[in-house]
């Protein structure tokens with residue numbers, strides 16, 4: 255993160271916080287070339303967090319409410335699934351296979367999307383945390399996967415989940431099904447189009463509201479969200495500074511994953527050349543002991559926002575992202591910026607898999 259300020263090289267080259275109407279129109283037509291099924295409520299609201307702003311000082315904080323995408327309690331995977339499910343339908347699939355960690359929000363949103371489209375859903379859950387707490391292994395997203403009618407199977411932590419999905423696909427094909435495999439997090443160049451679309455949506459909102467957005471911060475995991483935003487903002491020639499807060503991989507690996515996927519996503523919408531390595535920035539200082547393992551900073555941040563803004567963030571992703579946002583603000587990283595947007599990627603269902611981590615005074619499981 256360097257010495258405080260997050261401003262990168264982008265400023266000198268990119269033109270304006272309000273991408274021209276022509277750029278926005280070009281990107282909208284590039285996106286329109288891809289099949290999409292409507293699964294969510296868009297545009298999601300862009301709202302001020304004035305009590306947080308008052309609490310922290312510094313820039314004015316906003317929240318882009320992708321926790322309100324509408325599908326099975328919402329979240330960022332819904333945008334990706336609009337493009338992925340359209341692709342699956344185009345290929346004549348009748349069954350979807352995907353994978354994630356036990357409390358995967360992606361698995362839950364996929365199960366809901368598949369239910370809505372009348373297909374069958376097979377989910378493989380990887381035990382990444384080793385937790386045997388029944389709340390973690392059965393409540394929250396795990397309960398919702400089942401409620402949406404998905405078939406759920408478990409795999410040990412560290413399993414080759416891509417290979418496991420391929421094995422299952424072979425089995426289902428032999429049984430006469432037409433499976434379509436969605437990678438973990440829905441993060442490939444098709445799914446990432448959902449976040450190209452989000453970049454466009456956010457820039458439309460900022461133009462309509464006359465709001466100059468200086469920076470956009472969000473939790474980054476399987477990379478599709480950030481890759482789509484990088485590609486979309488590059489296509490729009492936006493000078494919004496984008497920062498992912500990592501939840502799993504170290505910085506080098508996270509940034510490489512995002513860059514590689516942003517390039518492939520950009521190729522699909524004709525802006526590959528505009529995507530530069532220095533536009534991909536992740537801060538991975540807030541992961542703690544590992545993916546899905548609570549940190550003190552996450553607990554405090556989730557509680558703070560619940561109490562100050564009435565907003566629910568999650569323990570695995572958005573809560574750690576928020577920890578990064580708050581800590582970096584306290585360290586002066588946003589300098590003299592005026593408006594900083596936190597992209598709320600959802601995940602509140604996972605809270606119910608983690609109530610013990612919050613140690614709320616007077617609150618006991620029994």
Ligand SMILES: *Cc1c(COP(=O)(O)O)cnc(C)c1O
Pocket residue numbers: 329330331359360439441473474475476477478479480568571572599600601
């Ligand atoms: C999946 C997820 C993310 C991370 O998005 P990626 O596209 O996987 O990087 C962030 N927040 C929540 C709540 C998620 O479920």
